[in-house]
Amino acid sequence: MSAGRTARDKARHELTQEIKDAARRELATEGAHQLSLRAVARALGMVSSALYRYFPSRDDLLTALIIDAYNALGEAVERADQGATPAERWRNACTAVRTWALAHRHEYALIYGSPVPGYQAPQTTVAPAVRAPTVLLGIAHAAGAPDSGLPENLREQLNGVLGAVAVELPTGAMARVMIAWTQLFGMVSFELFGQLVGSADPADEFFGYAVDRMAEFVGVA
Amino acid sequence: MSAGRTARDKARHELTQEIKDAARRELATEGAHQLSLRAVARALGMVSSALYRYFPSRDDLLTALIIDAYNALGEAVERADQGATPAERWRNACTAVRTWALAHRHEYALIYGSPVPGYQAPQTTVAPAVRAPTVLLGIAHAAGAPDSGLPENLREQLNGVLGAVAVELPTGAMARVMIAWTQLFGMVSFELFGQLVGSADPADEFFGYAVDRMAEFVGVA
């Protein structure tokens, strides 16, 4: 985390960033699964083996990109969380998810698409991953989203989660936010991955409609 | 489509199936993106170049697997569409999606995960792809799911789709089924792709709860 003081540390840190940037650029044109270490190295005018001084494997580079992507999305949603009413905030936050996803489709696919096989997301990814949905939980809390009936097992299970993210919210409301979050994710993924082609594509109208319905469903309206 | 009459045609057809089966087996252990033509060939005791007599490229083999997967899922859902009440049918159909996905996670990832880069789903995939959601539309129709307010643009857009799938359903009900469908897909994907780890995982309880809520939302309850 520390910037490092010696010239070597500084250079190392900068080059690490440059590698990630180049990889992101590569990602944008090629897609996740053909992200080639050698191509990234080539773009930077270095030889592929040199990259291994910075990332021990391709998967580690991917992990770094995944964390950055989670944070970028989380930050975008947090920044968009504004508005006079909870309903407005909800709509803005949800729209931010879609906007970011459309602008960074390959990075979105990286984090929310099929996981790279054999690749196990390390624990370091979960904190960044949770930023975006946490915003929705916060809005629901601000709106005073009500509790609702829940099977006892589910209530206990979700209570544990609520404690972990430190949001005070009726468990029933949280369950509904999770439903809304999965809906949002499913809808954006469908749009991005072309499952909507031939039905609700372009999806602007459908997206707005769905977001408002889910706001009602959660009790943010 | 025809079985073919000559011995050669028959052999070709059988070998095509064997290749797909071997590929599916490979898929189950390795995942989509490292499905290796050479490994498939090796498993069949043939040489990689011989495979190109049956599938012009790796992507074409993938396309064949995708179509099969869509059909398998669609068939599973159609078969599960039973029950005394629409609510029961809804729950059974949705559960079938999850069950199939859990039992064939790599095939599920193939069709609903991030698309293989550079790969454009040919038009041949859309008919099989539409089987599963069509079941839900049918249940909503049988339940007499009501219409609801819809922005005019969205109504027009969805009317076109309704005509294409030949289901008589109020447009507003269809919009809600689409929301439910994206929710279902998002939830299953989250579970499969490990996004639920640490929250609602295992997801059985949450799944059942969500399915029932969406049934209410659509008006199948």
Place this chain on the structure above:
DNA sequence: TCACAAACGAGAGCACTGCTCTCGCCATCC
């Protein structure tokens, strides 16, 4: 019946991949 054409499997080969290892070079720290 028999020749011709099409389909077939094997093999070599091309350009590419992730990754490892070894080599000199040079900044850093004792």
Place this chain on the structure above:
DNA sequence: GGATGGCGAGAGCAGTGCTCTCGTTTGTGA
């Protein structure tokens, strides 16, 4: 002012998708 360790370059390994060529097998039309 050395020893140490980080660094980039390069060669090399095993694997990939895909192409081309070659001899063989199979089906068909004359």
